[in-house]
Amino acid sequence: MECQRCHQNEATVHYTQVVNGQKTEIHLCEKCAEHEGYMDFNDDSLSIHQLLTSMFPFDQNVSQQQSFQAQQTLKCDRCGTTYQQFRKMGKFGCSQCYASFESYLTPIFKRVHSGNTKHVGKIPKRVGGKLHKQRELEQLQEKLQQLIHDEAFEEAAQVRDEIRTLKEELNKGKDGDA
Amino acid sequence: MSLQNFINDAISPWLNTEGIDNDIVLSSRVRLARNFEQVPFPTSGANEALVKVLEYMEQEFDDQSYNDLKQFQMIKMNDLKPVEKRVLVEKHLISPSLAEKDHTGAALISKNEQASVMINEEDHLRIQLYFPGFELTKALEQAQELDDWFEDKIQYAFDEQRGYLTSCPTNVGTGLRASVMMHLPALSMTNQINNLIPEINKLGLVVRGIYGEGSEALGQLYQISNQMTLGKSEEDIVEDLKSVVKQVIENERRAREWIMEQLGIQLEDRIFRSYGILANSRIIQSKEAAKCLSDVRLGIDLGLLENISKTILNELMVLTQPAFLQQYAKKTLSPNERDVFRANLIRERLQLEH
Numbered sequence: 351m352e353c354q355r356c357h358q359n360e361a362t363v364h365y366t367q368v369v370n371g372q373k374t375e376i377h378l379c380e381k382c383a384e385h386e387g388y389m390d391f392n393d394d395s396l397s398i399h400q401l402l403t404s405m406f407p408f409d410q411n412v413s414q415q416q417s418f419q420a421q422q423t424l425k426c427d428r429c430g431t432t433y434q435q436f437r438k439m440g441k442f443g444c445s446q447c448y449a450s451f452e453s454y455l456t457p458i459f460k461r462v463h464s465g466n467t468k469h470v471g472k473i474p475k476r477v478g479g480k481l482h483k484q485r486e487l488e489q490l491q492e493k494l495q496q497l498i499h500d501e502a503f504e505e506a507a508q509v510r511d512e513i514r515t516l517k518e519e520l521n522k523g524k525d526g527d528a
Numbered sequence: 529m530s531l532q533n534f535i536n537d538a539i540s541p542w543l544n545t546e547g548i549d550n551d552i553v554l555s556s557r558v559r560l561a562r563n564f565e566q567v568p569f570p571t572s573g574a575n576e577a578l579v580k581v582l583e584y585m586e587q588e589f590d591d592q593s594y595n596d597l598k599q600f601q602m603i604k605m606n607d608l609k610p611v612e613k614r615v616l617v618e619k620h621l622i623s624p625s626l627a628e629k630d631h632t633g634a635a636l637i638s639k640n641e642q643a644s645v646m647i648n649e650e651d652h653l654r655i656q657l658y659f660p661g662f663e664l665t666k667a668l669e670q671a672q673e674l675d676d677w678f679e680d681k682i683q684y685a686f687d688e689q690r691g692y693l694t695s696c697p698t699n700v701g702t703g704l705r706a707s708v709m710m711h712l713p714a715l716s717m718t719n720q721i722n723n724l725i726p727e728i729n730k731l732g733l734v735v736r737g738i739y740g741e742g743s744e745a746l747g748q749l750y751q752i753s754n755q756m757t758l759g760k761s762e763e764d765i766v767e768d769l770k771s772v773v774k775q776v777i778e779n780e781r782r783a784r785e786w787i788m789e790q791l792g793i794q795l796e797d798r799i800f801r802s803y804g805i806l807a808n809s810r811i812i813q814s815k816e817a818a819k820c821l822s823d824v825r826l827g828i829d830l831g832l833l834e835n836i837s838k839t840i841l842n843e844l845m846v847l848t849q850p851a852f853l854q855q856y857a858k859k860t861l862s863p864n865e866r867d868v869f870r871a872n873l874i875r876e877r878l879q880l881e882h
Binding site: 428429431439440441442443444445448449455458459462463464465466467468469470471472473474475476477481 | 563565567568569571572574650672675676679683684685686687688689690691692693694695696697698700701702704732756757758759760761762765
């Protein structure tokens, strides 16, 4: 296919534009594409932002138009960063942005962190003992399953008691925050 | 100032202490990214609020001591001359992007320069801890303690699901970046490094040259670090990195034995030639200096060169960077003048060894 603009070189850059539902295909050689502003070769190669923004997936569950409109207007109510800015820069504006853009974040984190979306590491002491205990409870429950599987019933009984105590503490609520 | 004093000033004291496996792993580093809950991230450009963070950190932590990390000193970017900032960058105590933040940027640096806390870089706090040799576990433990020390006074941005909230999604969760600086001359000489790097990348770790640009690693110095920060505990991230580093160490040791056997006198010749260049040249470019320094360090580790301290590689890699040379020369240098000064400095430094 020859380039639509210079009609000399082979077209190697192909663009599909959709404007008001009207689909237009554009086929250009690299030189013309650059001239027309379709490619920015002078930009400092691939920055981390660009890499990151290319990681942003299209939102598949919502219909394209709906999600497009929602994304256009989505904004962090604390710092005013829009979702569009976040997509472009690949940076959050404040800690509240995580809550503001929550519905779009899971696929992004999955891509950046090899499928992981949930933190399992350190918890600040300030956040309270409750979360620490919950984490501990999860670990004990896993251990209990393993012990039962290994038929180590005496130990399993001990772990079961530990779980019971921990659950009681958690239910008391207030004590958990100590 | 005598050269010895200049070096003492220029080289972080911790660099001169011995570390585990330090014939291959020159240093270990752990970095934690943390933010204040109530303040917009530095990337937002809300400068007034960021200055408040800086003032708060100064008021609470300037001149304070924490355990072994004697006395933190607050250094504001605003108070530094451009060359002084570049020196801190070349010592890896601050990042180039922090150096550009004149009004909001600062660093709390411990007296022995083992710990450095960058303030208002990409995140409000970037807590970094260095250790000589292969000491990732210790580095993590101490970084966590330091983090607790700050957390006593600061309400961090934290979410139960997402962990520590950072301005870039690539750091969220633990905010942890653990890395080692490795000298891999034998893997480079035998070209095995080119096969090794993609293998390490597949395991979710990043390998890059520390000095130099692109794929070229000056001085055969490489950094290996974790990429993923979410969904794994800090301990697991460090353990996974350690197991890979251990394998790289083994490979490098085997490659060193192999080149000793195979190259014999040729290897010895190469090392002594490099020593000869460093000890005698009058003009030397950074690339050649890095290659020769790497050879000499290998010669020391293989027992071919004696009576030269091991730290000569890391020390001179830092000292022969442009900003240090200018500070030593006490004037601005053109690139050609730099090559002359670099040669002078290296010759004088080698003479101190005898």
